[in-house]
Amino acid sequence: MSGARFAIEIRERYGDVVRDRWSVSIDPQPDELLSSWLHRLAIANGIAPRPFAGVLGLGDGMGSSRLDHSLTHGVATLLQQQADIATEALSAMTMTGPALTPLLLPLRENVRPNRSTWTQYCPQCLAGDQAPYFRRHWRLATRISCFVHGRGLRDRCPACRSGIASFDQTDLMPQHFCARCAFALRTASKVFVKTSARRLERSIDDICKVGMAKGSMTIGDLTSRLLGAPVIAGVSLGKTLTNLSTSSRIRCFEWLADKPVGWLTADEDDAVARRRRLVLAAGGHDRLIAHFSDFMDTHQGSPRSVRSPPTGADLAALLAAYSRATDDAIQTKRHRVLAVPRG
Numbered sequence: 001m002s003g004a005r006f007a008i009e010i011r012e013r014y015g016d017v018v019r020d021r022w023s024v025s026i027d028p029q030p031d032e033l034l035s036s037w038l039h040r041l042a043i044a045n046g047i048a049p050r051p052f053a054g055v056l057g058l059g060d061g062m063g064s065s066r067l068d069h070s071l072t073h074g075v076a077t078l079l080q081q082q083a084d085i086a087t088e089a090l091s092a093m094t095m096t097g098p099a100l101t102p103l104l105l106p107l108r109e110n111v112r113p114n115r116s117t118w119t120q121y122c123p124q125c126l127a128g129d130q131a132p133y134f135r136r137h138w139r140l141a142t143r144i145s146c147f148v149h150g151r152g153l154r155d156r157c158p159a160c161r162s163g164i165a166s167f168d169q170t171d172l173m174p175q176h177f178c179a180r181c182a183f184a185l186r187t188a189s190k191v192f193v194k195t196s197a198r199r200l201e202r203s204i205d206d207i208c209k210v211g212m213a214k215g216s217m218t219i220g221d222l223t224s225r226l227l228g229a230p231v232i233a234g235v236s237l238g239k240t241l242t243n244l245s246t247s248s249r250i251r252c253f254e255w256l257a258d259k260p261v262g263w264l265t266a267d268e269d270d271a272v273a274r275r276r277r278l279v280l281a282a283g284g285h286d287r288l289i290a291h292f293s294d295f296m297d298t299h300q301g302s303p304r305s306v307r308s309p310p311t312g313a314d315l316a317a318l319l320a321a322y323s324r325a326t327d328d329a330i331q332t333k334r335h336r337v338l339a340v341p342r343g
């Protein structure tokens, strides 16, 4: 692994770094996590990530990961001045949206068997990145696979079993190398996840997005149901979803995928329950949009443009329209059957 290390280390520049505008600015990647961007920024400026945390006044431990949850005014100002980045771009990399905070994997430095670690990764995403980086959605306990590559996420280094500890990196090493043993994480083997479990995962992701976009009063109830999913599935009894390792959550989703969806819909408002059942039955809103488009083509001659998937509140409105349209079609069919003259 020695070939992965950069030959030049410029640690004596720490003092200079605080005073001077940093020589290299980098743009955030799509959905990049703030701590991931900070890692890349540090290395681009010739500083290893752990001492760079000192430059930001974060101290030892998971300082940069804590910033993902709570970006202080002082650090934000320093980064704007020194790294030429806009406030909005910084905010977009944090995980501070209130609705789904309960579903974030807890910040946890010590790794215990079958327990969650603070983040996950897709080896193939890291392999495909020009500048490997960690995604914000990998922090969610409801995510178990990669939507791009269709394989399971990982939450540990397969070589030494430690969690991701890039905040602790004392060498000029990109973050796709394990900070503990330097294993190349992007070469980790693929993890198989049943198609049914990935459909359930995608549906849950979409249901959460709709709930957030609508500012739904039921989002708290939804997160409670999701946190209790392992109890429903009988996997690691007593632990909530956020406390389980990725492999345990994959088992949990695979079990739940074959069961009735009542655990996500029971005792819910009729419209909400129906919308969730539609998304769950279709396996996500992209598939539902396709069904809707086909339905409109057949029954109402709607243009194909509806196949472009909307997001958030638009999606909620579209699902409601789909419900109404299918109801109308059923009613029309009933009337036609009733109107058939007896022979």
Ligand SMILES: [Zn+2]
Binding pocket: 122, 123, 124, 125, 126, 146, 147, 148, 149, 150
């Ligand atoms: Zn991937």
Ligand SMILES: [Zn+2]
Binding pocket: 157, 158, 159, 160, 161, 162, 178, 179, 180, 181, 182, 183
């Ligand atoms: Zn390792």
